[in-house]
Amino acid sequence: MSVNRKPVDVICEFSRDGTIIPIKIRTADEDGEYQTYIIKEYRDLSHRGTRSMPDGVYVTDETLIFECNIIVFGCKKLIRLYYKTGEHCWIMTAG
Numbered sequence: 829m830s831v832n833r834k835p836v837d838v839i840c841e842f843s844r845d846g847t848i849i850p851i852k853i854r855t856a857d858e859d860g861e862y863q864t865y866i867i868k869e870y871r872d873l874s875h876r877g878t879r880s881m882p883d884g885v886y887v888t889d890e891t892l893i894f895e896c897n898i899i900v901f902g903c904k905k906l907i908r909l910y911y912k913t914g915e916h917c918w919i920m921t922a923g
Contacts, residue, residue: 836920850894865898883921885910
């Protein structure tokens with residue numbers, strides 16, 4: 829399965845217990861212009877074992893995974909954010 833993985837900038841907040849809360853993403857559009865989107869809702873799917881996600885991304889317990897809803901042109905869009913701790917970069921896939 830071919831997955832469209834796109835590198836993104838992610839702004840996060842940390843709770844008192846160290847839980848990561850994704851707040852915003854920033855990504856370049858087709859014209860190279862940066863667009864910022866606020867994360868309206870999210871679910872943390874991290875630390876559930878090694879597996880392939882529905883979008884074909886292979887993850888381990890070391891991968892942080894967030895399923896998020898953002899608003900794009902007035903429509904709710906489901907995305908997944910992945911952070912592989914050893915690679916130090918965020919990627920996004922659209923659901």
